[in-house]
Amino acid sequence: MSKEMDFSPATDASLRNKVFKYIKSQIINGGYGPGETLLESKLADELGVSRTPIREAIRLLEMEGLVETTTKKGTTVLGISQQDVEDIYTIRQLVEGLAARWAAERLTAVELKELQKTYELMEFYAQRHEVEEIAELDNKFHQMIYEAAGSKILYLTLRNLHQYVQIARRKSLGMENRLPLTLAEHHAIILAFAAKDADAAEKAMTDHVRQAYLNIHRQLESDAQGNR
Helix, strand or coil, X not given: CHHXXXXXXXCHHXXXXXXXXXXXXXXXXXXXXXXXXXXXXXXXXXHCCCHHHHHHHHHHHHHCCCEEEECCCEEEECCCCHHHHHHHHHHHHHHHXXXXXXXXXXXXXXXXXHHHHHHHHHHHHHHHCCHHHHHHHHHHHHHHHHHHCCCHHHHHHHHHHHHCXXXXXXXXXXXCCHHHHHHHHHHHHHHHHHXXXXXXXXXXXXXXXXXXXXXXXXXXXXXHXXXX
């Protein structure tokens, strides 16, 4: 594993940051599942680093509520709970609607064209049902809107929220009939942007996030029933 990644940056701070981002990504994307124990020695061997940056990264992960360290159990992965997902999507409906409103008012012709190209690529991969490609493009679509909104604070807030639901989003996009609806919702957002209609853009985005949540909620409920 460590041979495929570069964990030899110039400073201790950048090394700690790389290790933190890697472990966080593994937790968010399911590489380290809820309940799994993270051993400093094992992680150090995997990444080819000393235990110090591992220990510092774990401390940061504790602050974000992704892991918990106790005397008896050591460091245990908490991951993202169903309640976390529900909270994230409730917040996203409010904040992402605002992002779409501001983007509609500030979007440039070049940015609109890029959004349209991204949408067309999603259509292409939807015909092939290539969920991973679509998920990446869906992420890009939303990121471009965050940037077009023109607010650094809003951008950072939404980017952080978005990364916490990667597994759930991929499951949602892979569910039957979700892809055509996702495309239709994205198309409605683009039409609102093209018309520079801030009200319509906010509504289209809020509806899109709400529908995405309802789909994910059904999936989470189904998973919970299957585990009983």
